[in-house]
Amino acid sequence: MGWIVGKKELEIVNLVGEHLEKIGETLLSLKNLLDAYLSAHTEHIDQLAEEVRKYEHEADIVRRKVERIMYGGAFLPNFRGDLLGIIEAADKVANKAEYVADVLEIEKPYVPYPLHAELRALLGVSIEAFEALKEAIKYLFEDLNRVAEFIEKTETKEHEVDGIERSLLRKIFAITDISHGQKMHLKDLVRSIADIADRAEDCSDRVQIVSLKRRV
Template sequence: MQIFKKEKKVVQLALEHAAITAESVTLMVSAISAYAAGEDAGLDEAAQTVCEKETAADDLLREIRGLLYSGAYLPTIRGDLYRLLSEIDDIANRVESGMRFVSYRRPARVSQFREQFEPILQMTADCYSQLQVALAAFFKPKGEIDDLRTSAKRVCEIESAIDERERALTAAIFASELELAEKLHIAEMLTRIGNISDQVENASDELELLSLKSII
């Protein structure tokens, strides 16, 4: 396979990897929103699907790694590119972790905080969507640096807003009349959801650093 064909394949696989992760995020948001509304009939199935998508994302990352080892891209950016895609892969891992927790532990009384959870979940999806836009801009033939930086900035803004809501909701949880065990359970669920946008920001930071070296 000629080098430029390998690079084209890396781009294709990287965007597929990001799309699969987006599907996982969307599924998680839908499933946990439904759970917070008292509907858990499809929770286990959703968790299983998320696990399968995470495995598929891992397979794509391994294929990308093989292409990089075989000579795709200049040696000066191969490691940075793989590190970026690994950071994105870790988003899928955190989505899976959150879904497994909710599916296996079934935190009680979450519906009491439904109104606070809903915007956090939607903002998490929006945060990842902005990362996808930035990644697509990076892989355009000449690189769309302005689009990349605009979306990366939005990732940071959304993540900060999620952090603020997470702090407020954590305070509300522990100020409630629930039993301590219930509070801890719900707070852990919130932390796992918050970990997703934290990792999106990590990946966005990595993408911005890579863009300083080379716009592909």
């Protein structure tokens, strides 16, 4: 697997992959929750929100296991810190997904129907940003020559999310038949979903730095 040769290092690489899969499952569960919420299938909201929290918790468990093994001496100290930074930054994606799930389940913001499709698109592209990040991290261990390709894709998706976010905010504040409080509630929901892509891009910045270090 590229420059990874030690048994303990290989175990960590596999766990990093498992951690990223758990984050991906957290995001997929959030997508299912948002779809149900916008479709007014309220009988499933509690169950779907709990599923988001379950996968986020499982991601935390894997992250902590990686940290224990890393502090046990896997990898050289300079790379150890860099990799831990990547894992912690990726974990913030799952944390934000859990926050959005809490907003939907507990606060129950009113989302006017004309915003539904664009809100779904906002989350969909945010998930695509994370999927690109996941590939960048995978190639950090397998093929450094391909890392930049997926870092660029992460950035492209995050930029796309920015555009959808601005469009939604303009529409929200142009609506005349909902209160200012409802508009602020929607603003928080939109920005929190967009934060998923922002956090993916923040993590990709770390991946890029580590990739450059690996080449030296």
